[in-house]
Amino acid sequence: MPAQQLAGSRIREKRLDRGLKQAVVAEIVGISPSYLNLIEHNRRRIGGKILADIARALDVDASLLIDGVDAALLDEMRHAAALLGPDVEVEKAEECAARYPGWSALIATQSRRITALQTQVQALSDRMTHDPALAAALHEVISTVSAIRSSSSILVGPEHLDDDWQRRFHHNIHDDSLRLAESSEALISYLQAPEAQSDTAMSAFEQMESWLAQSGFHLPALEKGGADTGAFVKASGLTGASAALLKAHAEVYAEDAVALPLAKFEKACRAHAYDPAAIAQHFFQPLPRVLRRLACLPPEAGHPPMALAVCDAAGVLTFVKPVPGFSMPRAGGACPLWPLFLALNRPGQPIRLEVALPGVNASHALCYAVATVRDATHFDVPPAVQSIMLVVPDPETNLGAPQPVGVACRICPRSDCASRREPAVSGVSVQTAL
Amino acid sequence: MGKRVLLIEDEPNIIEAISFILSRDGWTVHTHEDGTTAMDKVLGFPPDMIILDVMLPGRSGFDILRDLRGNDTTKDLPVMMLTARGQEKDRELALRLGANHFMTKPFSNSEVRDFVRDLIGA
Numbered sequence: 234m235p236a237q238q239l240a241g242s243r244i245r246e247k248r249l250d251r252g253l254k255q256a257v258v259a260e261i262v263g264i265s266p267s268y269l270n271l272i273e274h275n276r277r278r279i280g281g282k283i284l285a286d287i288a289r290a291l292d293v294d295a296s297l298l299i300d301g302v303d304a305a306l307l308d309e310m311r312h313a314a315a316l317l318g319p320d321v322e323v324e325k326a327e328e329c330a331a332r333y334p335g336w337s338a339l340i341a342t343q344s345r346r347i348t349a350l351q352t353q354v355q356a357l358s359d360r361m362t363h364d365p366a367l368a369a370a371l372h373e374v375i376s377t378v379s380a381i382r383s384s385s386s387i388l389v390g391p392e393h394l395d396d397d398w399q400r401r402f403h404h405n406i407h408d409d410s411l412r413l414a415e416s417s418e419a420l421i422s423y424l425q426a427p428e429a430q431s432d433t434a435m436s437a438f439e440q441m442e443s444w445l446a447q448s449g450f451h452l453p454a455l456e457k458g459g460a461d462t463g464a465f466v467k468a469s470g471l472t473g474a475s476a477a478l479l480k481a482h483a484e485v486y487a488e489d490a491v492a493l494p495l496a497k498f499e500k501a502c503r504a505h506a507y508d509p510a511a512i513a514q515h516f517f518q519p520l521p522r523v524l525r526r527l528a529c530l531p532p533e534a535g536h537p538p539m540a541l542a543v544c545d546a547a548g549v550l551t552f553v554k555p556v557p558g559f560s561m562p563r564a565g566g567a568c569p570l571w572p573l574f575l576a577l578n579r580p581g582q583p584i585r586l587e588v589a590l591p592g593v594n595a596s597h598a599l600c601y602a603v604a605t606v607r608d609a610t611h612f613d614v615p616p617a618v619q620s621i622m623l624v625v626p627d628p629e630t631n632l633g634a635p636q637p638v639g640v641a642c643r644i645c646p647r648s649d650c651a652s653r654r655e656p657a658v659s660g661v662s663v664q665t666a667l
Numbered sequence: 668m669g670k671r672v673l674l675i676e677d678e679p680n681i682i683e684a685i686s687f688i689l690s691r692d693g694w695t696v697h698t699h700e701d702g703t704t705a706m707d708k709v710l711g712f713p714p715d716m717i718i719l720d721v722m723l724p725g726r727s728g729f730d731i732l733r734d735l736r737g738n739d740t741t742k743d744l745p746v747m748m749l750t751a752r753g754q755e756k757d758r759e760l761a762l763r764l765g766a767n768h769f770m771t772k773p774f775s776n777s778e779v780r781d782f783v784r785d786l787i788g789a
Contacts, residue, residue: 372722375751376678379772383684386776398687405680 240284243298245273247291250324261290297331304596306330308560309341311644316347352436370423373416381409437474441482442553444469449532450541450554455487456495462487482552486529492518493526499534502527507537509601509623510583520583520603524623528554539625540598542573546618559596559626560640568639569652572602573622580604580618587628589635591646597635599628669693670787673714675705675731676749677723681772685718688776689783702726706734709741715787718779719766721750721757729760736765745786749774 259266271277288295314321330337384402462483505511513523528541543552572586583603590596604620639645677700686696699708702723721728735741747768748761761769
């Protein structure tokens with residue numbers, strides 16, 4: 234539904250947020266309650282004086298009622314509020330985003346940055362705590378310093394020391410000073426290694442996804458058979474863990490491209506209206522491959538935008554390709570109601586489900602998910618289960634009542650969710666589902 | 668002859684420095700550098716106290732301390748842990764396992780001497 238036609242829904246949400254009855258607002262505005270009801274259900278177009286009067290009655294900016302706000306931006310702002318604590322006026326997020334889009338985008342950017350830095354701090358903390366090479370290097374330095382301190386204290390102490398002992402401790406200090414120089418240099422070299430210098434403001438996954446996003450996740454260099462994935466990764470400039478992840482992604486991408494050549498695949502997509510099941514049957518290829526291929530179609534070729542998420546058996550997101558303006562499950566606390574996670578309970582059974590994100594700017598999306606067991610070729614080895622989900626925002630098909638989902642519990646306003654794992658940040662309306 | 672201190676430590680110059688300090692203070696100091704055979708050394712040479720490094724070749728000082736506390740002969744033996752690992756969790760672990768004191772490197776000589784005096788001094 235076009236944004237302008239949702240003005241009525243936004244009016245209804247704002248009125249309910251403020252606890253006002255239709256009759257009260259209608260009286261203030263000078264229209265009948267039944268006419269306001271038609272407006273709220275988007276059955277009457279609205280503008281001009283009535284819009285201005287309703288906005289004034291609800292104490293909101295009229296542009297907010299007309300234009301709405303990017304749902305993904307709102308989620309980012311609510312996430313920022315969740316990071317900063319309970320004193321933020323979360324219920325004003327939408328108004329803030331409408332009135333001050335630049336500042337709101339800055340808040341969202343800062344929030345992402347904080348989250349990335351928290352990830353970096355955690356990674357560095359883990360490294361300091363668990364990296365055996367670093368622990369050994371530090372131990373060597375501290376041990377040598379201890380020996381020097383102890384020996385030198387003996388030398389400068391008030392008690393007499395005969396010449397032999399003096400020579401001995403001088404000699405020890407000299408040896409230890411050489412060791413200290415070597416171990417210090419080794420430590421500095423270690424800390425300056427490429428792995429430590431990498432741009433860990435983002436996690437390795439985020440670095441890879443950020444790099445892939447520059448090309449819209451479509452990789453022409455891997456479309457032809459026999460692609461050299463090693464050279465591809467080298468040319469990317471990524472290093473360390475992010476390069477390893479890109480290599481794994483590139484190898485799967487190249488295999489998918491061979492199995493589903495781009496020109497034929499695009500043709501089949503259009504012929505089958507982007508229905509993954511029909512395309513899979515057309516090519517006799519597994520659904521996960523088709524879902525991955527659909528998400529990586531060339532962005533400039535007129536295909537509908539499609540997002541992709543992949544998770545492991547623990548529900549940890551291992552890959553996310555977003556689409557602008559649509560909120561995908563958030564790593565580290567994603568809503569468990571997404572079909573991506575539901576599929577984990579039914580490996581091998583494809584799930585097609587329409588979902589709706591909360592709020593009046595509710596985005597709908599059609600999700601295709603399937604969980605599969607990879608490499609099930611050995612006995613007595615735990616299976617590696619992976620779930621994959623293709624997300625098609627604003628679908629034209631209508632599968633009936635959509636499955637309510639959220640981005641993450643802390644920023645989700647749904648009050649009646651049996652799957653909630655933690656409270657939402659304060660101030661988020663719990664009446665939006667009315 | 669003074670009471671016997673067994674220093675289990677693998678850093679030669681620390682061994683020499685501590686041995687010198689304690690010997691000069693009247694203690695008889697024996698040393699051992701290997702974690703794997705440390706318990707054999709303790710049982711073969713019952714000391715009056717042990718100064719025990721945590722990071723030793725073969726076996727950690729924590730494991731050795733656990734064995735000491737589980738052995739009737741050595742369960743009450745005063746033990747001072749000496750380590751470059753100064754994290755709180757290491758200190759807590761050492762004390763939970765029954766260490767009498769936990770000292771981090773780099774240490775001061777007088778600190779070591781004073782604690783030995785406190786633990787086994789007359």
